[in-house]
Amino acid sequence: MQPRRSSRLRQSLETPSSPTSLTYPGSSSCQRKYSRKRLRRCTLVTPPPEHEVESLSEDNSGDDESDASQEETVCDNPQGEQPDEFLQKGPRYEESRREFQTLVQANPALLRPSKVPINSRFATVEATDRYQDLKNRKFLIQYRLPLDEENFQDVKKVIVDSGPIYTVMDSDPFKPCVVIQFIANLLDAEPRGDGVAVYVKGSLVNFSPNLINSLYLIPACEEDPDWTTYNIDRVCAFLTNNRMRRWEDMSSKFLTATNQVLYKLVCAN
Structure with missing residues (x-):
């Protein structure tokens, strides 16, 4: 008798390395000790750690440590490889980076906020306050759908037919500290094109619905x-x-x- 999908999802959370369950890549922690722990396990997916958010010091030592942690925790993940029928994410991401770099090389002012930020991490004092309110909140980790799993082919068909298949394929580890800083600075973002420019780690970065749709190959939606x-x-x-x-x-x-x-x-x- 075919098990219900809800029970299989519960099993997937209990056994994240199982090839027959939905998986989630988790987040890279701001603390190196967690990265070492995950490196020794080297499981197919990275469960979300109980992370501590970096302090609000003026320097970027917390960010530097987070960057090193990110490099250490990334290991080969055969379950995350995309089947030949889908486009690889690497070239898409690189193309987006090249387009942005071309823009800022022609106009370096695009990286600079119109108002002087208070430090290299926050645009305003209000953003610092928002960071304090957000830093202890938990992240909702995205699921990754195992596309070659027979039991999920019906789910795969629905998502492929509707368009957002890459949103359940291209889930990556993330740095909680940077994400929280981004959200804290979002209300102070400057209008740009069809979206906004958000202050992140000393520079403005573009953020828009069209950018998201292009990265995830989302068709135009009515x-x-x-x-x-x-x-x-x-x-x-x-x-x-x-x-x-x-x-x-x-x-x-x-x-x-x-x-x-x-x-x-x-x-x-």
Whole structure:
């Protein structure tokens, strides 16, 4: 009897190195001791550590240590390799970097904020306060879908047909300190093109929906239809294969096996 997807997802969290489960790459910690621990395990995926956020000192010693930790924790991950039917992420990322470097070489002022930042990490005092509020929050780690796993081919088909397949393929380790700094500085971002320029580690970086879509090969999307015009009871029946026909009785546990996996991917990714 085929196990339910929800049970398989629970197993995946308990056994992250299993080749038959959804995986998550986790984050690279700001502390070297965690990187050594993960390096000795060298599992196929990196579980999210209990990380400590670097201090708010003026220097960048915490960032330097984070960079070294990132290099140490990255090891070969055959489970993360993309099948031949999909484009490799390396060339796409390099092309994006080259385009940005070409822009700043022609106009170095693009890297400099219009207002003098308070230090190399924060644009304003308010950004420092936001960092303090954010630094102890936990990250929601993205899932990576094992594309060659037979039990998930139905899920893979839905995601491929709808477009965002690369969002469940190209999940990488990340530096929590840098991500939190980015979010803290986001409210002070400067308008640029169809997006904004955000202050990160001493320079402005571009951030926009088009940039995200180009990196993840997301097709152009139309505006979402007004969901309030749909019969929500019919939607429940469709998602549960007629197990539930009323919104008042709806629960995620009644979703079909495929929709349970899709639901968890949508919530996490």
